[in-house]
Amino acid sequence: MYNNLDNQPRLQRPPLVPQPDPFSNVFYGAGSGLIRDGLGAYGERFLGSSSEFMQSNISWYFSNPQYYFQVNNQYVRNKLKVILFPFLHRGHWTRITDHVGTRLSYKPPIYDINAPDLYIPLMAFGTYVVLAGFTLGLHGKFSPEALSMQVSRGLFGWAFEVMLLKGLMYYLGSSESPLLDMVAYGGYPFVGISLGVLVRLVWSYALYFVMPLGCISMGIFLVKTMKRVLFTEMRTYDRHSSRQHYLLLFIAMIQFPLFYWLCKIGA
């Protein structure tokens, strides 16, 4: 019985709507026990978050989500600067490796400016939603349904970016990057998008200046990051291939239509 249940979670999608029940711990104890058996070697080290909901529903499918939230104010500020003005970043772009046991892992975001995190994408998405609400309202088209539509659009854009990046990784041969890394990288454009929407609130023609700048910056950021990710996970004879470069350029180009689609809110 338990063997069957072990195989099943890998095929299922993780439930997107959590059902937290703070009054009864029985179910979560059982669920995380099963899942822990299925994980095997991952075990205790990666189930780092304290809340049982996180343990039982997400941690087996993604890598440890706790890692992406170890941020502080300084990291957030510097990372925002890197995202918006990547050409001013003087340092290198590679992630610092952390030697913990035999597994290759990277230092958490507090110590490494180049590490991806999930706090900034989440907050940037929230900011985008709020600013979209303001824009709709100032044009007189606000209604909660319209705002929900914008949320869906934003989520779709984010998912599209994630799939694009993940597909690129698969196509170019390396498939070891954790999914949450791609989710984080796919969420960074929302910083630029939010800025674009904000500027558009102030003066609608400013968008035509800010948006290309935003797109180019995001393109540079993504290309540099992806290049490093690819290089760390590919075999040496495949480096410097032109196919790689064309695909990276494609990622940068796709930012333009994405930005345009998401910044155009209602009007």
Add this chain to the structure above:
Amino acid sequence: MAKEFNVPPVVFPSSTGGNTSTIGPNQTGTHQRRIPTFTPPFQPSNPNPTQHLPFMSFDVGSATASSSFSAPVFSTGNGYSTGMGGGPGSFEDELPLLEELGINTRQIWRKMRSILNPLKVNPNLHADADLSGPFLFLMAFGLFQLLAGKLHFGIILGWVVVAALFLYVVFNMLAGRDGNLDLYRCVSLVGYCMLPIVIFSALALFVPQGGVAVFILGAIFVIWATRVCTRLVVELASCGDEHRGLIAYACFLIYTLFSLLVIF
């Protein structure tokens, strides 16, 4: 039936079974004759087994045959009037309704007053979370929106749930292992700190729509709500102090979203 028993027979193997010759321990031989049926000593002669009869003693001899029929009537009458079993007469003994539902109105009022002061925050009051205060606030919010012509009850409920989940996820992820904010308390906090937005929606009824005043008022109330919520979350969950700015931004987003409902 015509036999005479001194006492319900205690069978000792050594005794010579002299029922009639031995005198029972009560020395009341005459009473023994009146026992109508032969029952083992520990089983009560119960004419109606569903009634709660307070069987006083084992010496059934004291309950004479004549009174053994009237006694059940009296005892069951006593039983009902003293609230045994909660029959139809015992209304006074139930708990008051609000207490039974767990709604402590005095506590709600105290918590409300503590939120009304934006500068000083008292986290001990909010240590025990309850959802009835937030429910009241959300109803009031919906009511004021209704007065403004917008039917937003379901939307408010849905948005509060999503916002509380958002804050729960962000806070627990940021705080790491020590984060002990559970979802119930999170919903309770988000709901209580909604009070400034409720006041804002009441005031926005009197301010011309679309003017600058609404935006300025909105900004003030949103900052008030954010401040209170951040402080409460950080102090109640006892470990989020170094992430205060990050949590504050999350709360700010939540309350700005609700103020959008009011302004537009």
